[in-house]
Amino acid sequence: MKLRPFSSWSWLWAGAGLIAGGVVHVSTILALPLVAPNDAWVRLKSLVAENEMVVLPPTTAGQQPLRFMSSDLRYAVCRYRLAQADLRVRVELLHKAWSVSLYNRLGYNIYTVSGSELRRRNVEFVISRKRDNDVALLPLKDKEAQVAIRVTVPERVGLVVVRAPIIGEAYRGQADRAIKNASCALDAPKPKLRLPKPAEVRLLPGAVPLPERNPLRDF
Amino acid sequence: MIIFLAVSLVAGLGTAWYVLENGNELFVERRGPWVAWSADGRPDADPYTHAHLARSGQLAINATSARYHFAHTDGDGNSLDGDCEYRIVGRGPAGQWWTLSAYDLDGNLMSNPANRYALNQSNVMRDARGAYVINVSSRVQPGNWLPIANVHRFQLLLRVFRPPESESVVEGRGDPSELPEIRKIRCR
Numbered sequence: 001m002k003l004r005p006f007s008s009w010s011w012l013w014a015g016a017g018l019i020a021g022g023v024v025h026v027s028t029i030l031a032l033p034l035v036a037p038n039d040a041w042v043r044l045k046s047l048v049a050e051n052e053m054v055v056l057p058p059t060t061a062g063q064q065p066l067r068f069m070s071s072d073l074r075y076a077v078c079r080y081r082l083a084q085a086d087l088r089v090r091v092e093l094l095h096k097a098w099s100v101s102l103y104n105r106l107g108y109n110i111y112t113v114s115g116s117e118l119r120r121r122n123v124e125f126v127i128s129r130k131r132d133n134d135v136a137l138l139p140l141k142d143k144e145a146q147v148a149i150r151v152t153v154p155e156r157v158g159l160v161v162v163r164a165p166i167i168g169e170a171y172r173g174q175a176d177r178a179i180k181n182a183s184c185a186l187d188a189p190k191p192k193l194r195l196p197k198p199a200e201v202r203l204l205p206g207a208v209p210l211p212e213r214n215p216l217r218d219f
Numbered sequence: 220m221i222i223f224l225a226v227s228l229v230a231g232l233g234t235a236w237y238v239l240e241n242g243n244e245l246f247v248e249r250r251g252p253w254v255a256w257s258a259d260g261r262p263d264a265d266p267y268t269h270a271h272l273a274r275s276g277q278l279a280i281n282a283t284s285a286r287y288h289f290a291h292t293d294g295d296g297n298s299l300d301g302d303c304e305y306r307i308v309g310r311g312p313a314g315q316w317w318t319l320s321a322y323d324l325d326g327n328l329m330s331n332p333a334n335r336y337a338l339n340q341s342n343v344m345r346d347a348r349g350a351y352v353i354n355v356s357s358r359v360q361p362g363n364w365l366p367i368a369n370v371h372r373f374q375l376l377l378r379v380f381r382p383p384e385s386e387s388v389v390e391g392r393g394d395p396s397e398l399p400e401i402r403k404i405r406c407r
Contacts, residue, residue: 010222017226024231029238029270036273060334067276067326068287068376071336072318097316097380101280107272109260112284116315116381161278165316165380168341 033106053078053184076162078184085187087127094178103159111151124148239271250398253288288377293401301370303406304356309399315381316340321367331366
């Protein structure tokens, strides 16, 4: 059988295919994080209730809810869903290598702090939703700022993961107790700012009430 | 039209798969057989790192706090095979703490009769000079034994917490001798 040489049209199609291949390549790379099945937030759904810190069972070949988990680490996970209130996370970082990480829904590590970075064992986080007036919300009260670290997140849902490396078998019992004390809970909802009803507004002596018709607007 | 479709799919999907599987010097740092994605876990990472993370399904800590070194091959560049025995020789890596685990290609731990899945800085046995040898095999081994299953291919993951050289590694100035060597001993 004699092979037919490529016609000029075929070369043209192949060239166009290469250009389209570039588009396919870029689209595939950009789409993968959005279409990846069963992200960590979903995979942990059956094990971890929302806004609750759960210590995962020791990792073994049959007990591994996420890929690439280590049997040398204990994990505690909180699947959070922020509402009106902030989320408060309390952890004891027993060793310098222990860490607390915050992930968004796509599994990107928004924030991590390890025991070596803190001067204290007990650490408290206040996780709140990023709002337009974020700058005004950021400072905590002086007393609270001494104990809590505020992290603002752009998304409503995410994960808090505590990683506790087991630094030796003798250390395991102490590590188990410390990680079981980790907690994660929504604060009580903040009371909404109530504006006074018109009937409740009393004029101060000497004040002139505004006219019902605004002369600047209703001309 | 068939040529157009074939070329676009092969070129587009093939190159995407290749880059995610093997990495690229722009996004990964290679030290012998060990490969680490430089911006792993970071929300401001490049799209390739994000795609790699989504494909691997792991929850990574950012590279400054922990470093994930993956090995799919031995020191000679041959794929890690469950029918072979390997020797991991080294002193490091330097860092606050490290742990070495073996996984199948999907990132799952492999069941073994010893129920051992990792060796770490705290429990690895060293010689008088501080060096260690870890035997990776599906058969019982003396000394430091990291069991694997009889799978066609497997991978190793060396996690290093708080690597002291984070900044120098990102800048490509890391010392390759800090990571252990992977030597193939024999195959069945």
